[in-house]
Amino acid sequence: MMYLLLMVLLNALLAALFKLFVRFRVDNFQAIVVNYWVCVLTGSAFLGSFPVGAASLSRDWLGLCLLMGAGFISIFNLFAYCTRRDGITAATVANKLSLVIPVLFSIVLYDEHPGLVQWLGIVLAFPAVYLASLPKASMEKVSPHKHNLFWIVLLFIGSGLLDTAMKYAEQRYLATPSEQASYTIHLFFVAGTIGTLLLLFFLITGRMRFSWRNVAGGIALGVPNxxxxxxxxxxxxxxxxxxxxxxxxxxxxxLVASSLIAMLFFGERPSARNKLGLLLSLIVIALLAMS
Structure with missing residues (x-):
């Protein structure tokens, strides 16, 4: 229970930081790249050693780690692209509703048998996430162009597969806290390496301009991330x-924690659909907690 609460609070904090990035004109991509390296340093300090080295090449989970590290930065950029081209509603809903993929994989691969109350909570989670994710300014229907719909579907599948891979890694390879910490550091190391190479390319070709405020944003993001x-x-x-x-x-x-932070600290007011989504979210939490 403690790990669930900490994970929820930290993710809500990350959402708040991204809102502050807009206010302080922090470039998301540069901050994310810096954040990966801060994550590596934070994890190494927490673990008490730097686990990335020659021995990493012989780890059973290396291939999965490389794929997931690449997935971290790819899904982030795909989300940004879909937000710009298809609207925040389409991108957010695709990202959040992707939870159906790891849920189904958990039931099929790990022979889990949810009870009736759990099934009700799982089913209600989908409309809850959809309604709570809808931005107030985007209540109108989003109609992506035909070729853009491909990227929305890819975001949905990619986000779900990344969560599924995380569960698979935990189930198969990460039995101890030290292994879990080491794997997490390797994930961020791979994502940071890929991101740094891309950032250098963007800076050299003049597509981006470096700013120290992006470094500060990445440092603030790294520890909670x-x-x-x-x-x-x-x-x-x-x-x-x-x-x-x-x-x-x-x-x-x-979603609930992020919405509360948005209302309390950023003055956002939920629409009627958002309120319905939050109410359903509370019902989902109650049902799954009862189960």
């Missing part, structure tokens, strides 16, 4: 409840 992933793995490994219920519960919890 590392622990959000670490506590997510610890949460999945805790067997608090089945992962088919844990994943919707954590997604809904993040």
């Amino acid at each position: 590392y622990f959000s992933i670490y506590f997510m793995i610890r949460m999945l490994n805790s067997n608090f409840i089945q992962s088919s219920a844990m994943i919707p519960l954590s997604n809904v919890g993040v």
Whole structure:
């Protein structure tokens, strides 16, 4: 339970930081790249050693780690692209509703058997996430062009597969806290390396301009970001409840916490649909907690 609460609070904090980035004109991509290296340093300090080295090449999970590290930065950029081209509503809903993929994989691969109350909570999580995610300014229907719809579908599948891969890694390879911390550091190391190469290319070709405010933003983002992933793995490994219920519960919890922060600290007022989504979210939390 503690890992779930910490993961939810840290993810809500990340959402608040991204809102502050807009106010202070922080470039998201540059801050994200810096954030990856801060995550590596934070994780190494937390673990008490730097686990990336020659021995990493012989780890059983290396291939999966490389794929997931690339997925981290790819999905982020795909989300940014879909937001710009198809609207924040389409991108957010595709990203959040992707939880259906790891839920189904958990039921099929790990022979989980949700009870009636759990199934009700899982099913209600989908309209809850959809309604709570809808921005007030985007209530009108978003009609992506035909070729853009491909990217929205790809975002949905990619986000879901990334969450599924995280569960698979935890289930197969990460039995101890030290292994979980080491794997998380390797993930961010791979993402940071890929991001740095891309950033150097953008800077050399003049597509981006460097600013120290982006470094400051990345430092602020890095510490909570590392622990959000670490506590997510610890949460999945805790067997608090089945992962088919844990994943919707954590997604809904993040939405509720983020919405409360937006209302209390950023003066945002939810629409009628947002309120309905938040009400459904509370019902989902209650159902999954009861189960």
